[in-house]
Amino acid sequence: MIGAVPSRHHGIADDLRRQITTGRIRPGERLPSESGLAGRYKVSTVTLRRALAVLQGEGLVEKIHGKGNFVRRPLRKVTYVGGWGTLDPWTAADVDLRVTVRTTPMVAHEYLPALLRVPNGSPLTEFLCLSYEGKSPHSLARIYVPGDLEPTAVPGDGFSCARAEPSFAVLSPPPAEVRETVSARIPTPDEASTLRINPASAVLAITRIAADTAGRVVEAALLVFPGNRVDAVFTTHHVIDERQTQG
Incomplete structure (x- = not known):
């Protein structure tokens, strides 16, 4: 044959x-x-x-x-630590990340009302953050905050690897509850173009919803990493009931 x-x-x-x-x-x-x-x-x-x-x-x-x-220059991986959108400082310190940030006032439409649990047309602020290693895009983040909340950190500072815990978040202190959904998928045409990756290559997409003690969503973040540039780590802490330990 x-x-x-x-x-x-x-x-x-x-x-x-x-x-x-x-x-x-x-x-x-x-x-x-x-x-x-x-x-x-x-x-x-x-x-x-x-x-x-x-x-x-x-x-x-x-x-x-x-x-x-x-x-392409070899891009090094960083580790995304689940819980409050932080980057592992040990891996992030080895990658010189530069960030561009675009802030846009907008209103909730399409999928955003359900994501932030707000009425359609509610005022929001979008932070579009694109990180670079050298001249190559490393990751893309769209962060949405209700219009009546003011970020406590300047967007972009949270991505600086000079900090102990580089973060993909614009509010602090950490919220009472964080829910993250992780999926591997094909990038949208806009994501593939922005990140300069093959449209057929996989990306790691993380949707993070942060809420306060009253259950109000205070921040929603849509993070996109090319699949070969990040590892995601999630740690579960089990709470031990002290009454069970008493004899």
């Missing part, structure tokens, strides 16, 4: 991968233009883009809009 002949774009991906892993093309280096690479390999730009998509999916290459394709 004759084996199947590898497709042309896989052969191109293999050749580029070999050049990247052997150091011939170095991390951070810009690849030749797509038309230039297509001419070099004597293929159409469609075939060439399929080859690049393979390398993008593997995390070896990233495409920056308006600039071209670059060899």
